[in-house]
Amino acid sequence: MADFKLLRNCVWELPKEGMMRVPARVIATEKLLHEIEQGAMEQIKNVATLPGIQKYSIALPDCHFGYGFAIGGVAAFDAKEGGIVSPGGVGFDINCGVRLVRTSLQAAEIKPKIKELIDVLFGLVPAGVGGKGKIRLDEAGLRELLQHGARWAVENGYGWEKDLLHCEDNGEMKEADPSKVSQKAMQRGMPQSGTLGSGNHFLEIQMVQEIFDEKIAKKFGLFEGQLVVMLHSGSRGFGHQVATDYIEAMLNAMKKYGISVPDRQLACAPIDSDEGRDYIAAMNCGVNYAFANRQAMMHWLREGFSKVLGQSAESLGMDLVYDICHNVAKFEQHAVDGKKKELLVHRKGATRAMPAGRKENQGDYSGTGHPALIPGSMGTASYVLVGTELGLQESFASVCHGAGRAMSRTAAMKGKRGEQVKRELEAKGEVIRGASWAGLAEEAPEAYKDIDEVIRSVELAGIGRKVAKMVPLGVMKG
């Protein structure tokens, strides 16, 4: 930590050393900087050695140890400078992401119905290991889904056309190419479409506790005391297989391109290579798979609300606020040393936060920038942020993705039993339904960093601004 220089509020820099091509930058309060373990620091430095990396290897305040790349990091590469693409920079759970659905309801009025809502949703949304998907898909159907993402879901009766306007990239990555996906990934994908998964994935009913920017909140359709629903889920076994397949393919291909990496999990290939292009095409299938998943699950949660509250989802005002990825690599235009460049931005455990005026923000959010959704861990607050111009320069328009783990799963399991975690959260008035006790113990609030401190870091560094804070009322976990 002694090597890090404080550049300005919450922005620390480690100058180039050894094989690093660019400096490393950490965005965090001093408290959180010291919580970043040595292994994660090594990973941030390792990423800085990769060919074609631009500006800096970035770690966000929720940064922690991952595979090759730390989780909670951003790295952008220029294909014209031999820049690479790396599955480790995206993660096994491609397009693990978050969706926020609004309602016109006051949480206080609906509080007595939360338990019933959670129970009904538990029955409607398949979750947990081996949770049987409700969407019947053959190979041809899956290929359509992989090509069109959330659009496929809407065209097959899951949700409304206007939902697509409030999705990152309209929920449909045109770069997807199902022919670049292995048979194994197809076989894993078919039975799991429309399932929540397990681990830290959840469906949570929340109350908007505080609004920090009235004007922007209004544009997002949010108000104080409002009942909202947050969904956190990814690309399931499909994404895991795509990542596994291409890590292996790239390990074999790296010798061909004369690339050597300090850690096998940094396996990569030039963006401008067959392996690179194929991975990008397959990864975008994973992105679309997760978009379609979250679209279908939102449809069921609307059905659940409608059933319990006796009104249509439309009359309940259940519009999609936004859907965002936090494990992905995207082609975006960014300025580097005054020059406009097209870069491949890897965000692993990081959330895009494009400010107003960017072409990524069309329609409703062009004047404000889109919502950046930050889920808290179980029992803690979640936030809606918005991006800034400074964020564009400092972190390629990226903010944190959550709280980040502070305690290993084995340590968390030694700490408290799942039943105890459930009891403690229920004592605070929260309804919990989980598919597994062990899962609850691993996800105990103490196992994570302090989300408020993480958000504080983002704001103090000026890369994002708070719009709203939500607190959990009821949660369903796989």
Next chain:
Amino acid sequence: MFETFEHKADIGVRGIGATEGKAFEECAKAMFGIIADLKKVEAEKFDGIELKAENLEELLVKFLNELLFLKDAKGMLYSKFKVYITSEGPGFALHAKVGGGKIDAAKHSLRGDVKAATYHQLRVAKEGGGFVAQCVVDV
């Protein structure tokens, strides 16, 4: 024997056995032990696995990832493993028979899922008169 070991965000799985094959078997048990209570998974159905790799460590990762693929593609959990490893050319070949049953939330005391075996803390080595096979799995 098998066990899990500490990792910040995920879990390490380790198998110890008299031969490389037995160490792989135990490592697979450690991995499925993260997902379910293995004592409750009866070996009702058997599947075969055939793999090749340049070295034993890659072979372990491929083996564990193949099991995860079968878990999702066939909806199965495995509790019984018979693994044979032989040299083949410059590398190694693995033949395995794995037994288990369809995932049943009511019966299997499900704990959580495993996304993939990684190259992290990957080791297959001779140790204390036998062999150890380990890696970290992403959960």
